[in-house]
């Protein structure tokens with residue numbers, strides 16, 4: 001018969017981590033896993049700064065960037081392939097030891113709902129791993145209305161990244177009016193008005209993405225001709 005500790009270790013090893021960070025091996029401590037979900041079409045410095053701030057302020061062990069497979073709310077919109085969005089996410093996070101990128105949602109069949117993702121992660125990780133779903137503060141008011149929002153609140157804490165001076169009234173009102181319980185922490189991140197749509201517009205107009213997203217991401221966009229990019233005209237105005 002195995003001593004109790006060994007049996008627990010065996011059960012832990014048998015979990016299917018895939019490319020997710022293995023956490024929770026020491027039962028005497030609590031681990032904190034940050035999950036940055038996004039369409040990431042493309043990923044940019046706003047996403048990266050928010051995640052880094054969450055890592056520091058909430059004392060997270062790691063932040064997993066998880067590009068959505070078929071995003072729940074963009075079924076009528078054209079979205080770049082999951083492979084391209086995952087590749088850009090991998091490039092953007094590769095040099096930061098606090099970050100990792102995962103195919104967890106990209107490889108999942110059908111529409112990827114956050115409630116399902118968090119429930120699957122909750123089942124995969126032992127109870128000493130807390131889940132923190134990081135999102136822009138503007139999105140917090142929406143999260144409470146996402147599919148099966150009750151399951152989101154039950155399985156993870158929410159982290160809302162705000163701009164300094166941002167009015168939290170809409171988010172707080174939505175949380176209060178919700179029939180479900182949410183544990184939300186708000187973080188102030190440096191003012192970053194960067195958005196994926198702004199980057200796509202700039203690429204389409206032949207403008208530079210320098211200082212808006214890591215150069216590796218810009219290189220990938222041009223190499224693969226995403227968002228109307230033309231490799232030969234990188235950084236030059238379109239005619």
Ligand code: DND
Pocket residue numbers: 036037038039040041045046047050068071072073112113114115134135136137138139146147161189192193194195196
């Ligand atoms: P977005 O399309 O907003 O991602 O999706 C965010 C997450 O919500 C994904 O995991 C979706 O699957 C999930 N979602 C949305 C709607 C419905 C459901 C799930 C459902 O299950 O029913 P973006 O790539 O646009 O942005 C990624 C994150 O980064 C978002 O939380 C966004 O608010 C935030 N963000 C910024 N944060 C700080 N500074 C900036 C930011 N720009 C975007 N400049």
